[in-house]
Amino acid sequence: MPLKPDLPLPEAESRRIGFAIVGIGKLSAEELIPAARTSEHAAITALVTDDEEKGRAFARAFDLTDADVYTYDRFEELGAREDVDAVYIVLPNSLHREFTERAARMGKHVLCEKPLSVNAAEAQAMVDACQAANVLLMTAYRCQYTPHHWAARGAVQGGKIGPVKLLDSIHAQAEDDPEAWRMKLDLAGGGPLPDVGIYSLNTVRFVLGTEPEWVFATLHQPKDDPLFREVEESVSFMLGFPDGVVANCLTSYGAHKTTTLRVLGEEGAVLMDPAFTYQGLKVTITDQGGEFQPKLPNPDQFGAEFDHFALCIRGGKLPWTPGEEGVQDHRIMDAIYESARTGQVVRLQPVPGRDAFRGEKPEVQGQEG
Template identity: 35%
Template structure:
């Protein structure tokens, strides 16, 4: 789209230079009109995985300006039928997990949002990429860094974009704090605290099944503190230490973590202290401290509204449904080549997976694990 826009702009300027009169007034496009043409084109999205979060994304997309829900992929026929009625999805854009590779022959779908269990992300994302469609994958991008790297490589080979569902990267109050840090309003950043947790319910759900989840709380809620430490401090950690607490080994079986405390060190000297848990409520808080000021957000990563304050006063940015903003911004990234304030690409997702691997290693060994 960007190249096409540049071509049209150059073509229009050349015509003006030669004082040529267009044969058809439709060709009389100035730069503003060309931009409007680009921005009018929606990103046509199919959602893979029609569970509770897939439903949340679909409902949020009703208010999108650049992204449009046009297809579904599910293993449950009744869900497909219900979504067809609710969202006006044509039968030709409906697939199951055996047939979704056929989207390769469907020009009406641009991208697929993979919202299946973590353990299926790699298979589904690579399948979508091989079908020639852009991939949006819910976080964590995979169950470990090895699988994440395979996903990044597959999408690169297929020449499609791989984006990860980091909705907080687009949230207004979060962006305000990041911009303040970038502008030096907090001075030298010294400390970050991230608390992420809730009491998980149904013990039979896939999130407590190691084969499908790849872990426990860390692979669900803990990633918010990992990712948050990185974008709030603005650096990549160079070491990690971690300790696990498990009070209910029946509910939280081998490989499924209940509670992990973890600490990071950063090259600029800042440290982070974080908690990830499936056994405590009221834990959704970020705190950033620097030599000149601070930022405190609570709730910091829930569906909103986010609340927060800094040394300069309360954060007052209006609340917009996170997934609505996320999908519109991702449409701009894919269609227009827009560069986000904080990356949401596969490399960003891979960095979190490398850190998660290191946290689990630190838990097992009891040692400080270096990150490169």
């Protein structure tokens, strides 16, 4: 039976861009490794872990060998692997810089989970290290690679809802393990803001294509709750964009799972609910013709990341979400924490133009903006 003409043909694994996954936690096991196996241009060729037994078990499950498993102290041995073109760093935030710099010294490109690091200075050091080594650095902002987010961006920037006035976004989830690394300030760099609140921050910037000029924020950290000994429970932050556009965002580790994005224009609105989940994204657009939901595919978000970065490596092009995009979010988050501490509005460095920190556009269905 012949294949459908529009069915993309994946490359042979020997011709794909090879990735070493650094850190085998839940995200790697349940999302990244399976996603790479179904991608068109990427392949997992090595695993790096602190648990060799677990690494060997995953290697066997995904057609790798024991020789493809490395511990963190053997990380530099990847430098001799011609089939490892890049690393995907999936470690606690405070380790991102170390492993990015180690990878850059080996001449390996870096795809790094969000947030890029723990603050703007650390993130900028990662960008500088990769530029000095002439390797690419991409921030893993999966929501900038989905048809649904591009449809929302297209409706906003294409004028379907008229001039934008207000945005609001919520990303909250309940955490219950005080020993989880994301609840440790020295490992995470913060609480829900850099973990889940960053989705609201980054997606608002992506949909508008412009950068905020000021922030105002407040946070809550319960005094007697052992779960929040080190990090905040909730953050509320306001972003002021050019032309008087204002975004209100809420994030929490102590509230019911919620992921929403709403954009209000003079003549319509865009609603994403859910907005940040791995599957089941939904976008509703209301314009002068009424309310509708565009029919869009639901490709694997992590597979889309892999493929975009693989094509950028092959073509020598700056990724759509390079390290600089991650640094900008850290600048804004640093300002959010400063505002929450001082109770004052914090002004940001003006950034003219559109998509100032982004690179080569990915090929995404629903792409208009």
